[in-house]
Structures are given as C-alpha cells and as structure tokens.
Amino acid sequence: xxxxxxxxxxxxxxxxxxxxxxxxxxxxxxxxxQQVSADxxxxxxxxxxxxxxxxxxxxxxxxxxxxxxxxxxxxPRRRYYRITALGRETAAAEARRxxxxxxxxxxxxxxxxxx
Numbered sequence: 001x002x003x004x005x006x007x008x009x010x011x012x013x014x015x016x017x018x019x020x021x022x023x024x025x026x027x028x029x030x031x032x033x034q035q036v037s038a039d040x041x042x043x044x045x046x047x048x049x050x051x052x053x054x055x056x057x058x059x060x061x062x063x064x065x066x067x068x069x070x071x072x073x074x075x076p077r078r079r080y081y082r083i084t085a086l087g088r089e090t091a092a093a094e095a096r097r098x099x100x101x102x103x104x105x106x107x108x109x110x111x112x113x114x115x
Contacts, residue, residue, distance in 0.1 A: 005089040008061060009097055014054050017044050019063060019083055019091040026067055028078035029055065055081060063087035 011019075014036070021027060021035035032055075033046045046054070058064045059081075067082045069075065083091070105111050 003062060003086065005086065005093040008063070008090050009094055011090065011094045012054075013040075013044050014046060014050075015058060015063075016091060016094050018046075018054060018058060019087050022064060022081060022083040023088070023091065026070065026080045026082045028075070028080050030078075032081070058087070061086075063090055 017036040017040055018032055021032050021039065024035075027035060029048070029051055033048070033051055036044050036046055055064065059066070062084060064081045064083055064087055067080050069078070069080050074080065102111070
C-alpha cells in the first residue's frame with residue numbers, strides 16, 4: 001500500500017524532530033537524541049527506550065530507513081538512519097500544517113508581544 005504524506009499527519013512532536021534531525025545527515029540513535037534535544041532547547045527529551053520505539057514506528061511508516069555508516073569516522077557497530085523521500089514530504093507537510101496553526105494563533109492574538 002502506497003501512502004502519502006497527508007495520511008500520516010499530524011505527527012507527534014518527537015517524530016517531527018527526529019525527521020528534521022535526519023534532514024541534515026544520517027545519524028545513529030544517540031546522535032538523534034542529542035540533536036533533537038539541541039534543536040528543541042531541551043523541550044523534546046527522548047529516552048533511549050522510547051527513542052527506539054519511535055524509530056521503529058517511523059521505519060514501519062516508511063519515513064526512515066537504516067543505513068550503513070558512510071564516513072570512515074563513523075562507528076560501524078552503530079545503526080545509522082536516513083530519512084526517505086516520503087519522510088521528507090511528510091516533514092514538509094507537517095511544517096505547512098503547523099505554519100497554518102501559527103497563522104491562526106496570530107489572527108486570534110495568542111502570540112501578541114512575541115516575535
């Protein structure tokens with residue numbers, strides 16, 4: 001069954017953050033945790049146990065795939081992950097959806113006094 005990005009929305013915060021971290025480069029699990037924490041200023045904290053459940057869910061949905069390390073400096077014992085074309089489309093669709101929510105919040109004056 002072929003899925004499209006809109007069928008997968010809305011994404012959970014952790015899902016979107018993981019996909020965005022993988023937009024930059026292939027990462028292993030611990031590096032994903034660190035990147036998500038940095039990107040969210042610590043607001044999205046992934047525990048190791050939950051991280052791999054999220055990774056499995058994203059993989060099952062066809063949004064990410066495991067890959068072999070590409071750089072000589074990468075640890076070959078670690079499993080690295082790459083975002084798929086569907087993963088990119090889904091992250092973009094979710095970003096557009098959230099932009100619409102922000103537009104609505106601005107229209108409702110929920111963000112007054114913020115940049």
